[in-house]
Amino acid sequence: MKVSSLYDYSESSHLVNGEKIPIKDESVIWKKFLHGDEESLIYIYHHYANHLYNYGCQLVRQKELVTDTIQELFFDLIDRRDRLSEVKSIKGYLFVSLRRRLLRQAKREERMWLQGEHEEMFEISLAGLAMASTSEDRSEDYALLEKHLNELPVQQKEALLLYFYEGLSYAEIAEIMDIKVKSARALTYRALESLQKRLAPFKDTLVLLLLLRSASL
Amino acid sequence: MTNASNDTFLDLLQNEHFIKWVTQPSPESDHYWARWIEQDPGRGRIVAKAKNVIQATSYKHQYQMPEETYGTLLTSVVAHHRHKHTNPGKEANTKKVWLAAAAALAILVCATLVLVYVLPTRNSDIAQLQRQHVVKETLKGQKLRVKLPDGTRVILNAESKLTYEQPFGAKRNVFLTGEAFFDVTRDEQKPFLVHASNITTRVLGTSFNVRSYPEEVVESVAVVTGKVEVSGGAGSAATLLPAQQAILRAPESAIKVANFHYDQVIGWKDGLMVFNNTPIAEVFERLEQWYGVSFELPNGMPEGAYTGRYQNASLEKILQGVGVTSRFAYKIEDKRVIITKN
The missing domain is CATH 1.10.10.10 (Winged helix-like DNA-binding domain superfamily/Winged helix DNA-binding domain)
Known part of the structure; x- marks a missing residue:
């Protein structure tokens, strides 16, 4: 494990899984996205699509469902962008949305979508x-x-x-x-x-x- | 360790400002916590340990979207965005149509990904976003040394383009048109992937050459050190060892593995130009690319093939050599080379 010094964050950055992502200001990116900026949309996708996928797969077993739901989530974001307001954290917003959608879908489908008592759900590694x-x-x-x-x-x-x-x-x-x-x-x-x-x-x-x-x- | 410091440790783990600082540090929080630590000599150690625990905690099962899915999804999201952009307010019933369109587009995933990365910026004040997708490009007659965020060194040959994300994500993805030599910094956790038009190269740390010019039918990957995995568009794959190269003749055909001549394939990066019974037309093509010139043939292409080897030679010197055996005269006028058959 990498043990970083306490003072090694000279530049303003954002640590996600130990990766530094410069975030000048995520709220700026979100605003630009709301105004129809494509680059901002792509930024959001690149930075969060895999996080969402990983999180979603902890919840449900069907990986295709997770993929479809992420697609639906992005489509809805684009469609409703005129009506969306500012967010404090893009990641938090996306996670909320993904989880709700997955649970709703899990209820609709009568099969055992949820990992449920499945032991793999949110298993922790140290x-x-x-x-x-x-x-x-x-x-x-x-x-x-x-x-x-x-x-x-x-x-x-x-x-x-x-x-x-x-x-x-x-x-x-x-x-x-x-x-x-x-x-x-x-x-x-x-x-x-x-x-x-x-x-x-x-x-x-x-x-x-x-x-x-x-x-x- | 005393109970008091254990309390501090537990307190830290429950303090969301502390977690925020560990996971998403900012100059302000750095300043705050540095001062907090200074106030008590014992705090530094406890902080370091609490950071360890936070950073060590992760999902036991890590899932990552398959490369193809990732690309297809991005393509469909961008397609949806563009549709909405040109037809605002009509989105309600067109979703299905666009799902189908997206599926069709998926065939072009690789190409589209590259396109998406290098899409011309519409707005000058999003320069900060551009920094996320770095594009390095060379013209005719140029070579470029590039150092990637992970320390990997790349030498980009003439008329080539390299696109990558800064910083890299969970995988180190780069997109290449043209030719480049890669000396990849080893990282077992993050595979390094070179996406050329039909061939994808996957390594953990090694050096190899990728050639994929749009005007050439053949794409190739040649390995100098280490082990390299390649896969082609048709689902064929191969593992290459040093001195082996993968050749893909057409998008639909399977990858073939063969040996290669080091100087002939990799030599370019050291200024070495090797011709081995190379048809004159191809010799001229390579000289055009290498020296940034264009050939003019008022009375046709000289016949035959040429064998020879030049290190850091001038264009004139090579033309002299080739001209003698292939019987032609040449005249260099700025960026034009005029060839007349003898």
Whole structure:
């Protein structure tokens, strides 16, 4: 795992999955898009299409459905652009829209579209930490930790991923998951908290202490 | 570690400003957190560890749109946009028609992708967006060295065009018309893909040459070091090892693998020009491209073929050499070369 210094963001940038994307101002891009600018549309597509796809595939098993829904989402954006207002975060807006559409579609289709109890739904990986450690026993610790993280309720896992991985705010997560902001905050908190409890019988130390030690620089 | 610092650690993980700073830093947040850290000598370590945990968390199953789907979808979205642009207010019942149109367009995905990347800018104040799609182009007689965002070095031959995104996305996609030599920086996580008109080259880190001029029937990929995967439009694919090259003679035909002569194929990047029983017409074509001149043949094309090897030679020197064996006289007038058969 790459450990970056605290001060290495000299330019204004946007970290998505560790990739820096210069965002002079996303609201400018959104405004231009609303005014019919094609380059801005392409920008939005390039920066978010794969994120949307990855997120959608966590929710439903049918990848074609995810692709179709992303297409529908972009078509609708274009069609309704005169009526759309400014957004705080393009990513948050797109995620909200994709999730709603997928769930609506899942209800309409009577087949088992949703990953549902399917264990793959929002499974978490801590591979980044395992890579940072050098000794063998550490990777067992991580495997254990990962296992317990993945035993958390799906909602908590989704919230945690949206929070840590997608870098979305509690307000955005609340909108995406269609819950109150307070609940979004509670979900992530409970995920961290129950993780501590679950690992208590296994370890004398708190799980997060384990994380701390192993992830040391 | 004390309980107090553990509390700080947990607090940080729950603080959305902190998460925002880790995932989307800005000069303002950098400043804020730097000051916060300075206030207590123990904070730096805790912050670093909290960052580790946040950055290590990811989806166990990562999904990525297949390359083709990605392109088809973009094409249909742009088509929809253009339709809406020219026919505002009629969108309601035309969706299906445009889905069909988009499907038809999908055949041209590669070409369209390139088109989309280099579409002329309509508005000068979107220069910042242009920076996202970088286009490097050479004219006749030019060569260009390009360094990509990942450190990969590219030498672009004459009359060629290279388009790429800055920064790269999950995959390092570049689009090429013409010829280029690639020395790709190794990154196991991010495959490097060169999209030429019918042939796609996929590597993790290696050096190779791609030739795909629109006026030439044959497209080729030649490998110098490492392992290279190529795939053609017709679904054929091959894995190439050093000293092997893939040749695609037509979009519909299968990729063929053969050996190649290094100097003849790659030499151009080091100023080496090799002719090996090359027909005179082709010799002239290459000289045109290489030196940025145009040949005039008032009494026809000299016959025969030519074998020879020149390193960083002047046009005059080559013409002298070829002229002797192929029996023609030449006159260089600025960018014109006039050939008269003896």
